[in-house]
Amino acid sequence: MSDRPYDVIVIGAGSVGVPTAHAxxxxxxxxxxxxxxxxxxQGANKAAIGGVRATxxxxxxxxxxxxxxxVFSTWDEVHGDDIEWLSGGYVFVAYRHEEEAAFRRLLLVQHRHGLPIDWLDAEALLRVAPDLVREGLRGGTLSPDDGHCSTLLASHAMFEAAKRAGATFRFGEQVTAIEVERGRVRGVRTDRGRYAAPSVVNAxxxxxxxxxxxxxxxVDVRPDMHEAGITEPVAPFLGPMVVDVRPAPGSANFYFYQARGGQVIFCLTPSPPLWGDDTRETSAFLPMIARRMxxxxxxxxxxxxxxxxRGLYPMTPDGSPLVGWSAACDGFVHAVGMCGQGFMLGPGVGELITRMVRAETTLEDDDTLSALSPQRPFVGQEVLR
Ligand SMILES: Cc1cc2nc3c(=O)[nH]c(=O)nc-3n(C[C@H](O)[C@H](O)[C@H](O)COP(=O)(O)OP(=O)(O)OC[C@H]3O[C@@H](n4cnc5c(N)ncnc54)[C@H](O)[C@@H]3O)c2cc1C
Known part of the structure; x- marks a missing residue:
C-alpha cells in the first residue's frame, strides 16, 4: 500500500478521467x-474527432x-493553452419530413433549457453552409455556440492543469482489484501496487x-467500433460541424467539420452497430463515408x-451515460458509458463528480443524476447520441 492515503482515486485518464482529476x-x-x-x-479520447455541443x-x-x-471555449482565455477551439456551430440538416419534424420537436426541449438554437429554412442554412446540396434541402437547425477543438491538445492541456492543481498521475498501471471493507471502498490494487482512498471513480x-x-x-457498457478520418488541409470553406442523420445502407448518420488547420475531419455511425474492441481501421469505412459526404x-x-x-464508443442500452454511485459499495462512483459524447461531456461530468464526492450536489445535479443513474430502467433511445 502506498504510504499516503489519497482523497480520491480516478481509474482512467481519458476524456472523463482527466477533466475529473482537474476538477x-x-x-x-x-x-x-x-x-x-x-x-x-490514449483510449477512446484520441479517436474522438473533437466535436463539442450543448445541443x-x-x-x-x-x-x-x-x-x-x-470550459472548452474559454480554455485558452482562462488557462493560456491553445486547444484549437473554434465556435463554428453545429448544423443538423433536414432533407426529409422525418428529420425536420424530429429536429423541430427537439427544439422545444432545447429552448426550454435556454439553448440558443434555431430552425433555419433552406436559404438561410445555405448562407451558413453554402456547399450543401440544394436539391430537396428543407432547412436545419443551427446552434452557433457549439464548436470543436483538438482532443489531443485539450486532454494534454487538462492533464497539465490537473497536475498543476496537485493531481498525481501514474501510467502503465492496470487496476486489477478494488478493495472494499464493511461495504465501503478502501482503495484499489494494480499490477504494480496498492493505493488507499475513501472514494474511487470508475472512468x-x-x-x-x-x-x-x-x-x-x-454496468451495461459495451464497446461499439467507429471509424473517422482526416483530409489534407484546404482553404477555409466550411464553418459549422455538419450532421446528417438520414440512415443509409451500413450507416445511421455521419458528421464532419473543417478544423482550424484546414483539414476536414469526418466520422460515421455504423448501422447495425459493430460490437467489439478491434481498433484496426477497415477498408469498408472510407468508400462508405466518401459517397455520403x-x-x-x-x-x-x-x-x-x-x-x-478506428476507436470505441462505450455504449449503454439507451445511448445516455451512466453517472452515479455504485449500488455495490459506498464511495465508488461510475462516470462511464459516454457513448459518442464523452469528450464533449467530460468537463461537466468531472465537476459533477467533484460535487458528489464533496457531498455538495445541487437540486439540478440530483435531477441530472436521476436521469443518468446507472440503476435506471433503460427505456427508449437518446435521439442525438
Ligand atoms: C471515431 C470516434 C469519433 C468520436 N467523436 C467524438 C466527438 O466528436 N465528440 C465527443 O464528445 N465524443 C466523440 N467520440 C466518443 C468519445 O471518444 C468517447 O465517448 C470518450 O472518449 C469516452 O471517454 P472515457 O473517458 O469514458 O474513455 P477513454 O477516453 O477511453 O478513457 C478510459 C481510460 O481508462 C483506461 N483504463 C481502462 N481500464 C483500465 C484499467 N483496468 N486500469 C487502468 N486504466 C484503465 C484506458 O486506458 C483509458 O485511457 C468519438 C469516438 C470515436 C471512436
Whole structure:
C-alpha cells in the first residue's frame, strides 16, 4: 500500500478521467489517477474527432454539455493553452419530413433549457453552409455556440492543469482489484501496487464493465467500433460541424467539420452497430463515408484523405451515460458509458463528480443524476447520441 492515503482515486485518464482529476484537484482534493496506458487520452479520447455541443435531446446532457462547452471555449482565455477551439456551430440538416419534424420537436426541449438554437429554412442554412446540396434541402437547425477543438491538445492541456492543481498521475498501471471493507471502498490494487482512498471513480471508458465487475456489480457498457478520418488541409470553406442523420445502407448518420488547420475531419455511425474492441481501421469505412459526404457536399470530391482510424464508443442500452454511485459499495462512483459524447461531456461530468464526492450536489445535479443513474430502467433511445 502506498504510504499516503489519497482523497480520491480516478481509474482512467481519458476524456472523463482527466477533466475529473482537474476538477477534483482544483477543489483541493488529493487525487490519484491510474491508467494502464502510457500517457493521458490514449483510449477512446484520441479517436474522438473533437466535436463539442450543448445541443442534446435530454435535459441532463444539455446541462453537462453546456458547462463543458463553457470550459472548452474559454480554455485558452482562462488557462493560456491553445486547444484549437473554434465556435463554428453545429448544423443538423433536414432533407426529409422525418428529420425536420424530429429536429423541430427537439427544439422545444432545447429552448426550454435556454439553448440558443434555431430552425433555419433552406436559404438561410445555405448562407451558413453554402456547399450543401440544394436539391430537396428543407432547412436545419443551427446552434452557433457549439464548436470543436483538438482532443489531443485539450486532454494534454487538462492533464497539465490537473497536475498543476496537485493531481498525481501514474501510467502503465492496470487496476486489477478494488478493495472494499464493511461495504465501503478502501482503495484499489494494480499490477504494480496498492493505493488507499475513501472514494474511487470508475472512468475506465470501454473497460468500465470490467472495473464494475471487480466489486461484483454489473454496468451495461459495451464497446461499439467507429471509424473517422482526416483530409489534407484546404482553404477555409466550411464553418459549422455538419450532421446528417438520414440512415443509409451500413450507416445511421455521419458528421464532419473543417478544423482550424484546414483539414476536414469526418466520422460515421455504423448501422447495425459493430460490437467489439478491434481498433484496426477497415477498408469498408472510407468508400462508405466518401459517397455520403460527396452526395451531401459535392465539393468534397476534391479533398484528399490523409488517414483513417478506428476507436470505441462505450455504449449503454439507451445511448445516455451512466453517472452515479455504485449500488455495490459506498464511495465508488461510475462516470462511464459516454457513448459518442464523452469528450464533449467530460468537463461537466468531472465537476459533477467533484460535487458528489464533496457531498455538495445541487437540486439540478440530483435531477441530472436521476436521469443518468446507472440503476435506471433503460427505456427508449437518446435521439442525438
Ligand atoms: C471515431 C470516434 C469519433 C468520436 N467523436 C467524438 C466527438 O466528436 N465528440 C465527443 O464528445 N465524443 C466523440 N467520440 C466518443 C468519445 O471518444 C468517447 O465517448 C470518450 O472518449 C469516452 O471517454 P472515457 O473517458 O469514458 O474513455 P477513454 O477516453 O477511453 O478513457 C478510459 C481510460 O481508462 C483506461 N483504463 C481502462 N481500464 C483500465 C484499467 N483496468 N486500469 C487502468 N486504466 C484503465 C484506458 O486506458 C483509458 O485511457 C468519438 C469516438 C470515436 C471512436
Amino acid at each position: 477534483l484537484a482544483s477543489a483541493g482534493l488529493d487525487t490519484l489517477v491510474l491508467d494502464e496506458r502510457a500517457s493521458p487520452g 442534446h435531446a435530454l435535459g441532463a446532457k444539455i446541462r453537462l454539455g453546456r458547462r463543458s462547452l463553457e 475506465a471508458g470501454a473497460g468500465a464493465a470490467r472495473i464494475a465487475g471487480l466489486v461484483g456489480e454489473r 460527396v452526395s451531401l457536399m459535392p465539393r468534397l470530391a476534391h479533398a484528399r484523405v490523409r488517414r483513417t482510424w
